Amino acid sequence: MEENMKFATVEDTVEYRLFLIPDKPGDPEERREILQKYIERIMTQFAPMLVPYIWQNQPFNLRYKPGKGNVPAHIFGITKFGDNIEDEWFIVYIVKQITKEFPELVARIEDNDGEFLLIEAADFLPKWLDPDNSANRVFFHQGELCIIPAPKKSGTVSWLPTTPPTISQALSIISTHPEKILASESVRAAVNRRIRGYPEKIKASLHQAHCFLPAGIAAVLKQRPRLVAAGVQAFYLRDPIDLRACRIFKTFLPETRIMTSVTFTKCLYAQLVQQRFVPDRRSGYKLPPPCHPQYRAHELGMKLAHGFEILCSKCSPHFSDSKKSLVTTSPLWAGFLESLKKNDYFKGLMEGSVQYQERLEMAKNYFQLSVNRPESSHAMSPGEEILTLLQTVQLDIEELKKEEAYLPPEDDERWLDLSPDQLDQLLQEAAGKKEPEPTSKGREENYDLTQVSESMKAFISKVSTHKGAELPREPSEAPITFDADSFLNYFDKILGSKSHESDSDDLDEEDSKCLDSDDDLDLETQEPGEEASVKGTLDDLKSYMAQMDQELAHTSLAKSFTTQKQMEPLSQTTNDNSEEEDSGTGGSVMTPVDVDLNLVSNILESYSSQAGLAGPASNLLQSMGVQLPDNDDHRPTSKPTKD
Template sequence: MEDNTKLATMEDTVEYHLFLIPDELRDPEKHKEILQKYIERIMTQFAPMLAPYIWQNQPFNLRYKPGKGNVPAHMFGVTKFGDNIEDEWFIVYIVKQITKEFPELVARIEDNDGEFLLIEAADFLPKWLDPDNSANRVFFQRGELCLIPAPRKPGTMSWLPTTPPTVPQALNIISTHPEEILASESIRAAVNRRIRGYPEKIQASLHRAHCFLPASIVALLKQHPRLVAAGVQAFYLRDPIDLRACRVFKTFLPETRIMTSVTFTKCLYAQLVQQRFVPDRRSGYKMPPPSHPQYRAHELGMKLAHGFEILCSKCSPHFSESKKSFMTTSPLWAGFLESLKKNDYFKGLIEGSAQYQARLEMAKNYFQLSVNRPESCLAMSPGEEILTLLQTMPFDIEELKKEEANLPPEDDDQWLDLSPDQLDQLLQEVAGKKEAEPTSKKEEQNYDLNQVSESMKAFISKVSTHKGAELPREPSEAPITFDADSFLNYFDKILGPSPHESDSDDLDEEDFECLDSDDDLDLKTEAAGEEASVKGTLNNLKSYMAQMDRELAYTSIGKSFTTQKQMESLSQTTNNNSDEEDSGAGGSVMTPVDVDLNLVSNILESYSSQAGLAGPASNLLQSMGVQLPDNSDHRPTSKPTQD
């Protein structure tokens, strides 16, 4: 994010930056200490939401990032959300809430697509905004979305740069003009609609299912439920080399399997359940027949066990001891734990109780991954973490078997199957549109088809460019244009033609009087000849066009159009085609084509052929604000027939 350059992020990755304003000159070390305290406060305050959250790939995290170039030192985080787009929008909600709780912080967020917040509100953006000038304009401040505008005219607003602002310029504008840069209500509503429902929405995104798993995996997921994501991803992204480790299981033996309840996100559950997979016979994971009442639990457990085995197979049995120190207590842990207690993270639970210990383990995992996150070279892989936990975490298989009788019921997975109506409703919710009200029969009968032809004429009259055609606007929205050539020509007509200037400066008034009058006559003759030539060309062109019309009038192309004469005599008996040809050959005047009727007839025929689905006719008319009533009979609209 240096200057106006965009971040080169990885695929399916979101980056977020938190700046402290006002951006005063401070000692770098002191500034670093201030920002690190902010990181601790933020991660502690939002721990109740972040700690139990199951991330698809990587969790929300913050770390100090020193200043570089024009970008001042700030707090920075990056999260790979993978296939679960909800992780990205949950981070948007978190960042928005951070700026609301800490008004002195300003945040910006973008992913590998760039300014995805603007993409979400694309229907409401001002016309001047495009990907080329959107850098460093979108921020969150005090929980509201801000959009730094561009000056309409240079010099009108001295505090706005004419080019995309740098980060220091943007921070200065936000701190000095917070009201002027607030994004429009429609843009903010589009973004807020996407994150509406959090934090309650977190529980709605989870799915609980029974799984027949090895006891060691059951114990792992009981204390570290987030590891289910790593197991599902390992199975979902498996390759033939990974499956070699699953021919004979070494870590998670099938003989120790027990029934348990596993909490997935809906994305993880869908990835696991939709995969078809037959285990190797040598693995020992035998499946019951599909008619078995617990077949789904056996299948899910088998797939998840394969994922965990793949994770562990990628680790060296003697991985670095320096990585194991990652699991040890950090000097920051004591202060972090005290902050959690002050923020009522443990909800009044008795210290040492089972629920207290479960939340404590969750807090430790959260601290290790989000607060005290080591460098990538020292970070443990999920497989290394699993092997380390298996060495240090005791569990009793008999106790786990006793819990089988008291498992909570599974969640219904009917949400996997969407009906067409549900899909339409989801698409309308995403688009932010309400369901269209049905049109009454009276409105259908009174529908004015002139609106179709008038809208189409207005559309065709607009000038199109390589960027596309502009749709007709309301008169109040029409841009003001100024044609300098037309303006000067208009004044020439009022003031009269300007006198011809001579190429020589030696001529005076007496010389002008002595000019030969024959030259004037020659000029007039030439002008008259040119005018006659132009008229002759136009007359010839008109005669050619008339001849073409006569030749095409009695072909299939000519007969496909409805003329004004046909509409006048539609109820009368017409002569046969041979008589018409004879009369036409006799030099009768061609009947003009009824342009409006042909236009409406063709559009209605195209609309009818769509059979109620989306198509070019309905899309074009809706973009111009014309809403046709539903075609209940789905019969093609017939044009007046010709005998």
């Protein structure tokens, strides 16, 4: 199954692969050296974006993976993004840009849900593409999304396999026919819409907040800002066993707390803020009253201190020194550092300055995690990394307290509170639809209810199968036509109406010419015995329908529908004929039902019963682009109070 590139099996995990084209056979060691050079070039070129990025769980990383079976040697990476889905889409952006900067590389990306790029563009995919035949068809090439098509008939296109291609076949197709595999504009737009805004979007995803933290944590985060993610996750996923270490703090004492500024991602900040937690009395972490102006800073610091204490409690202070691998001893470090300088990573900072050293430490950490990553058995855990930093960093609590007066302002956290209008806007953007126009009072008065009936008719006319119903994509651009008379004539023809019957729904000579030739051919080619059997069945069906009409004529069912108004009085002759024909039904004439009016009335009644919440009526209409105005006619009024 290696040929079909199994989906990632770990939850919330994304896998990405980079293949070199054309795929020429050669010495495996030579191939390894070539791909290793590409890894160094990629990680160096994208270091300015990747180094300061705070990952939820694991960073973007690349490593060489040897060939196996029909899958050639390639560059492989895997990242667990956890609860922050933005990490996954940032990786999509990075992979897309890699193929743009290195046209000889072809990328494939998937997660535990499978082809999530196709899921994102599900509304615009060709009908032939489904999960059963999508294996090894979706790639990034030269910065564009590509989908290898399937031939309509076997053998019609020589370079397209009839079954899902293998990786080798896919790479060969991309190399020889790059212009014929480009995904449609709508599919590419759907994916590009999801990654729109990067790399500027990275800064918008961060949140700065003041935290009342132990000085040790403040010093660690100054050296390794990314460790805030590990601290938040440790607190967020804590269990009773973890909290045993927080009864009495051994590493981060509450007496050393200072006010500092911490940078979170919005996901991490929300996870930390939204959880209610009361610290153990023995811990020494006491909170001021909620009305205190710095209550939030004390609460955030207390929670973060618990997370860091949990991390450190899971490892021994005397862990193996073999894990403390020095970055500068790696033969790749010198070339990596030189490449960073060429890419202006240090932004012209003076070598040896405080800011230069901070960026250098971040680069070393990034190099250790992403470029020179050791085997998992020898990798340092976050707790071990924190303890190592505490042994090397020099703590000057008095100096840190002086910096409290120069802290940058906190970011506004109003983004945590989402109004219903903002939620609707986000849902509209996620669905790729235009923002709904604000409904004014004048627009409500002039609202055209024919949109509702026409949209429903368009919906009914679409294909409906066991897989679901198709929705009209742009009902407002194309007028809806529905010929009710023609529809009834076709239906009557199928039921086998006879020319001597005098019902108003009979087919006349002109209507009979509108039938498709295929329908006429089917009736003409039927055998006599088969035709007689069909006619007998249809006659029985019409008999049942006539009996049902007679029974319903004596009920109040007709009163539940709104009927059409008679445009002119019926003539006496017509009345006489009707009385003769309907004598079996008690002489009552059923007035035709106004289908449109009943449809609109029922939908509006259903919409009103939703009371502003989501429901079948609003969901169905909105999916077809119809926006109903708010129901302001039946607002509850307050009862007058007695004086």
